[in-house]
Amino acid sequence: MKKMVDNFWEGAAYVDMQGTPLEQLPIMQGFKSLKDADLLIDMMAVVPSPAQNYLKMVSIPYGIPMAIGTTAIQAPTEMPFYSSGQYKGMLAGLRGAA
Incomplete structure (x- = not known):
């Protein structure tokens, strides 16, 4: 959790439950940390x-x-x-x- 505060991608899973990479989801565009x-x-x-x-x-x-x-x-x-x-x-x- 703490890691995701500064860099979401270091602390989170990389794919959703369908296997789609999170960075391909429109909602995740520009999302870098939980502070966003x-x-x-x-x-x-x-x-x-x-x-x-x-x-x-x-x-x-x-x-x-x-x-x-x-x-x-x-x-x-x-x-x-x-x-x-x-x-x-x-x-x-x-x-x-x-």
């Missing part, structure tokens, strides 16, 4: 949450806003971060995504 992002979005379905690591290591230190999508079972763990304003948005479970 206007918003970090973490869509997760795992416990423990990786979102809290992004929050602590990237969002807060570098002032990059963050939003998450999470499973209903993980939502209570993430809610304090949303309620305090550390997450700018939160989709919680199927109801949140509807």
Whole structure:
């Protein structure tokens, strides 16, 4: 994560799930580091949450806003971060995504 803050390409996977190189995707043109992002979005379905690591290591230190999508079972763990304003948005479970 920390490596992607300064040089995204040193810390990230090089292809998407279809095998397309990330640098070929139009959305990635000119993207050099996480500092280039206007918003970090973490869509997760795992416990423990990786979102809290992004929050602590990237969002807060570098002032990059963050939003998450999470499973209903993980939502209570993430809610304090949303309620305090550390997450700018939160989709919680199927109801949140509807």
